[in-house]
Amino acid sequence: LNDIASIKETFEKQEIIYKTDAKVSINLTPKKKRIGDTITIVDEIKAAAAEYKKTLPDAVSIDYINDMAFYVKRRLNVLVSNGVMGMALLLGTLLLFLNVRIALVTAIGIPFAFLSALLFMSFFGVSINMITMFGLILVLGMIVDDAIVVSENVYRYMEEGMSPREAAVKGAQEVAAPVTTTILTTAAAFLPLMFISGIMGKFLRVFPLSVIACLAASLFEALIILPSHLAEWVRPLKSGVGTKKTSAGEEKKRGLLMRIISWPIWFLKVLGHYFFSHDRKGGEAGWFRRLLNSYKKLLRYSLNRRYKMLGGAVAVLVLAGIFAVKFLPFKMFPSMVEIFYIRAEAVEGSSLDETNRVITEIEKSVVALPEDELLNVTTTVGYLGDIGGGPFDKYGTKYAQCIVYLTPESSRPRSAAEIIEGLRKEVAAKNIKNVATLEFETVRDGPPVGKPVSIEVRGPEFETLSVIASEIKKFMNGIDGIEDIKDDYELDKEEIQINIDKKESSRMGLTVRDVAMTIRYAYAGGVATTIRKGDEDVNVVVRLPEKDRRNFETLKELTIPNDTGRLIKLGKVASFQKYQGIGRLSHKDGERTINITANLNEKKEIKLTALAAGNQILEKFKDISVKYPGYRLVVGGEFEDTQESLNSMFQAFGAAFLLIYIILATQFRSFIQPVIIMVSVPFGMVGVIMGLYVHGEPMGIIAMFGMIGLTGVVVNDSLILVDFINKMRNKGMDTYQAIRQAGATRLRPILLTSITTIIALVPLIYGIGGEEPFLVPAAIAMAYGLLAATFLTLVIVPCVYLITEDIRVKLGIKPDGIDIKA
Template sequence: MKLVKTSVKRPVGVVMIVLAIIALGVVSVRNLNVDLLPKVDLPVAVVATSYEDAAPEEVEKLISEPIESSVSSVEGIETVQSQSQAGSSLVMMMFSSGTDLDQALLNVRESVDQIKGLLPDGAANPSILRFNPEQMPIMSVGLTGDKASKLTEVANDQIVPFFERQSGVASVTVEGAKDREIQVVLDESKLQQYGVTAQGITQALNNANQSASVGVVEKGNKDLQLRVTGEFESVDDIKQTIVQTERQGTVHVSDLADVSDTYKESSGKTLVNGEEGVVLSIMKKTDANTVEVANNINNSMDEIESDLPSGFQTNVIIDTSEYVKMSINSVVQNILIGGLISFFVLLLFLKSVRATIVIGLSIPIAIISTFTLMYFTGETLNVLTLGGLALGLGMMVDSSIVILEHIFTYRQRGYSLVDSAIKGASELAPAVIASTTTTLVVFLPMVFVEGIASDMFAPLALAVSFSLIASLIAAVTLVPMLSSKLLAKATEDSGRRYWFNRFLDKVNNGYRAVLRWVLGHRKTTVFGTIAIIAGSLALIPMIGASFMPSSDQGELQVSVETQPGSSFEHTEAVTEKVDKKLEKYDDVMETSYLNVGGGGAMAMGATGGSATYMMQLVPSSERDRSTGDIVQDMSDDLQTVAGAEISVSATDSASGMGNPIQISLNGPEHEVLRQLAGEVVNTISEVDGVHNATSSAEAGVPQMRIQIDAEKAAQYGLTEQQIMGQVRLHFTGQVASQYREDGDEMDVTLMFPEEERSTISDLEDMKINSPSGATVPLASLADFKEVQGPVSLQRENQEPQVNVSGELGDRDLGSVTNDVKEKLDQMSLPEGYSYKVGGQAEDMAKSFSDLAIALVFSIFLVYAVMAVQFENFLFPFVIMFSLPATVVGVLGGLFITGLPLSIPAFIGVIMLAGIVVNNSIVLVDYINIIRRKGVDRYEAILEAGPSRLRPILMTTLTTILAMVPLGLALGEGAEMQQPLAVTIIFGLTVSSIFTLLLIPVVYTLFDDLTAKFTRRNKKH
């Protein structure tokens, strides 16, 4: 080939190009975005609306349903889900893969704008957002101090602006913060004494807190703007606000109420490592480097610590970059170990350090080139892309091995170094290109795979493809050039490492003997192979299936749910018992964050009856138990805590992909769905492997329903709306105005003393003011009934829905899902009600289906490439018989290692389709070459097999042994690539054995069949 000749004749040019690639690669790797996993494209939009103090039923009817109806016709929407909670509505739209989300958001905004006028008064303007998984915090920093009242002020005024100035930080939110508020606590006896109503005070505060332009006057040749200023400048201004009495007198607000500058009432509490504090959650910019942003924050900690008031300190609670760095380091370590193993394997076979270096140089060149290509294609440096490099490490040298060995052959025939390099590389370059192409084409169908499987593994496919293309170019240019300069002494036989040549001779003799036997017992060989393959299929039920491997990130979440409606004090008392139980885990606990009752991002929708712990364990290398073991032990210990339902779960890379088990129940009535959900929870809890089964429609919150008698209200000149407003003011408070101070704006809230709004008697005795000035007890105007109200109401595609979810115990997802479906099929659901299994189980089924189609297309493309290479349809068909035997290795490997069939393992199967045929190509191609020289078929096979055994062993061993570190899952984050590596290691090992024995037999059978047809055609 011309390229080979040019590289040998112009070595300086090749060296300069290599140096340029190295320089570009170094620059690229410094600028690559580092993350744990590739970006997952989730085409999801959210419409969020608040409707203060409304019950879930009202929110659903008045907010959620109109929004659902308006957006359901937007093009590209697959599913519309809504969640209606007390005071808020969340409508989520899932679009089909490939949808232009920017355009879709515009369409959603137009649809929502059309129904804004139909929303009730008091409903907030709907917010339309793009859901982005990258908006999750990359770090959580706790702030504690000896002055709890100052925590929020210090966090908002000092730390938030400081962190937001750091490079790559998008935003910082404060969880557990206390919002400043001017509280106007009314004295009811004073209100009655002066004849003033709460509405009158609200109007007075609003009127006194106004500024406006009122016109223009002339002064000389200038126009002066007239502006009346009357905004509150101090809390004293609020106290001195004048209120008109019913007798046309005036009093000040301070005569009617106690005005104080304080914080809003909260039913939540945040503890950082056991101390009261606040938590700052740090989000990075979309294109920012996770590790770099976290390093910037960590490096700036000392600076902000020195500026904090005395007694205040910060603690890093969660730092996702730590796990990212450990995972990346472990993969790099595995790459280095795999590279060393490949180097020693080559040294063992080649007996020459120089020859090994010639081949070994293709590895760093390929890796550096891959970094450059990844940078220009926008890929990130993550566990999977680096894992792709580690997996492709052994394959990178395959082309170089074949080229170098052929150069050796010409050198031994007496050709000069230059001529040997040119002739040896030129002759095998087409075959090497074809062989590499068969490996590359298996990734093409991945383009048509959608969803998480594509988002996660397309970058891996690109990394492997880039590395193989780079190594192929190095094989046909760099290797011949270096061979022509460095291998003068390497080709001289000095007798070194004779023991290994002797060992290979014994292996060759043994292989030749076995080959003779299988050629003499062809039927036995074929049927024996079929029996082994069939036997391996029996392992499938014992292997099971899962979506994605779980990784030990060392993050735990403990959820504590007390009885619905429990007070904050009761829940706090339960958490104190939990704290005592958790003390035994202090040796493995690094940091912890507790949120009781709400106020934190993790406790969204929480009430006073819930609490959430987030805990970071020490790295796995510093503890003798896995996160899963600790979760199980902790769960068992916490079940003894009375008064609450407690669940413990681990956070890992698969956590953001939904619950492992999720059952959606749909039907016309929420109440019926709630009952069915309870039955489903009990039913699936009986399934072995189901852990923490819960329903989204757990027991409701106790409610006191106030049924106003419209007739009685009308007798006093009152409407239901007026009565509802007074009740809300009495028990919830009402924002009367805004107060600005130093650029901050806070609410001025009217409320009654807590002791007048805490019991049912306070509700019944509450005085309702009529327009005539009379007062009447609420009990005279309404009936009271205590009921159980829902915490939230869910709908999917405009139909009520309840979700039942569960986590996995000690079984695989596929087996548990099958058992759950069997149990559910035995239930008799009422007419009009149905269930659907979703979550990771649904994603797994869809991904497996897509990958199965990709596998079929990959096999076809491999056959097509070989048909072009051989210019024959029969020989590629013979070679393809090495694929069925791969099943034995794949299933056997997963069974031996105890790993279920997962998406990474399936990707490994697809990769094997392109890898295992390479050895068969080498063998069949050489048999044909010998036969064309006039050698008998039987003798040609006996000669080709042993002579090709050496390069087959070299390429197979380098590929397999380079993956062993990944197969052993050494280091943090290696669990993600382990199934892929195990699949390739065992699949390629077993396939290579069958290739060396079965392919010659199949070759003879098809050759006989061809000859029979040929003779029959000649007779005709």
């Protein structure tokens, strides 16, 4: 063979280069099965890797990139610590309003509800993950609401002199119906979320499951278990007319453990009572009496000016809506970026080594980032694609990318947007040669969505599509906040098209397959045989020398054996034409399509959102079908996902409101009173809007989840208030006095249910137990919305109730849902 060929021993042609932290590496990417536990699998992999490391030279290291167990543990720790702190604050709030033992017994329902929910989730195959844990934290302050209503009612009867057993029975029976209705309405608020369509629905479907499971368990505990605990473990109050003393036998029944737990808390209660009360002999704290007296005055003032109060509330709601439209942007998910891509394309025809040189210059700027900002960077030359791969991955010697893994956002001095901006400027200053395109793309939490800006230009001819695409890209370049604009109409290498003369080739005894196979073997090479070398088979590859493969004339002179063994020159049976190659042709729904994509600058001073950018482009080119008949624009990507998600969420809101209305109408036997109860829900949006704006958070899908939770709590507060107004009227009290009496009587439980829910969310909002920015918007929406809605429940709902009574009297309509006793 030496006489007719040059022979050399080498490795297979390298098609992809892998690097980690600027060093050549071999990357292994394990994929977890659906039933696998992330933390356990990662721990086992690390243990196996540690054993294998002992067999390697010191110069070889093993690193763990994009360790999902780290993120899972971090989120679990944050959520658990926030949950524990929220529960502690919640217990403290209960102690401030209620008797020590009643507060403790009420709080026992929280772990019971959580454990019951976990058993329910396990039975239905729902895992503990970020979404289910988020549901448990969000519902933390809500699951104690029904227990608070029962306990407060029992406590009220004990203050009037009843024994714990009598108070427990009467107090629980009196509120059983409204408490059951409150849980049903709250569950109804979350239930439609299970039926949201698309990728969003699959991602968030487990959220309402965890919430509803907790609510169901809390209802059982509040109506069945809690009254028995109150009857057995709570001492009669020492103050109040007709209070009975506890016998020695009853004291012994309560158990030593309960007394030990109660003593330190009782001391703190007495200490707080000393500072907050003028009357230190027991009963209601002085601070609460003062608050109650102030509320009575406010309620009387509001009822006397009910039309002005309602008008003022409506005006505030309208102004808040206008403010939100102008100053509150919409983003599907919060911008918490800890991973981003740097995607590069070298000029056409670049070799793998040349592309490696290009990306190495960019890589140097990345590895130079401070240790408190950069965890790792992985580099791939010869490939472009997402983590885990995808259908639109690209392979070729001109492609390269870096995946940059940043430290947690809470511990970073700069945001991801600032880091990317700095790298852009630094790389641009290097003026690296042979770079065709360079793009920075962030990876966000949440379900996978399209590009922030994605425009599809559809029509019959690619030439016209390219002209329209150029106009759109030019316009997009003028929009502040849009960057990395490109389209997928890619020109590829120059191609040589070989046209076979079928008649001549047939006469010469050649087939198209003979020609194709010969060309392939000559240029790409073919395996002639294999040689055994140790325990490995080595391929023997035969092909033309490189200098001949690069010479166009060689192609014409290439000889092909025919069916008789005679060698025929390719130039005798074929003609050759050079064409500009097309890298990719896209079709969508049977139409030729050019996709234009772009990213948004994440800097906070630029408030552009995907929704706003898409609307600007559609408005500018709304007449494109007139200018270019047969051609049209379709906005996709995050804009399309946002529109679909918003439509699904609004449908879920509509279904939730309908379900709540049906439940309330059934409970109150009225068509009007459910509207009165639900009137405070839209007013709660004032608090949502201001809370998100003050904290610099956009409106989004996660914030909407908080709004749904807000709906449940607000409806519950209004329901309890209206139910007591009806009961007062049933006893023969006139409407005005019934409203005042019910407001005074239900002030404490309404404040407690609202404050406990808000307090439970405070650690999550302010990161007291660790930050989790992805979940913060929901907590803000629920807490601030409830803050505003509580005031409106206590003031505006009574005004609306009295206004509807005014209208009823003027129209001569009989009150529904009320059986007034003579």
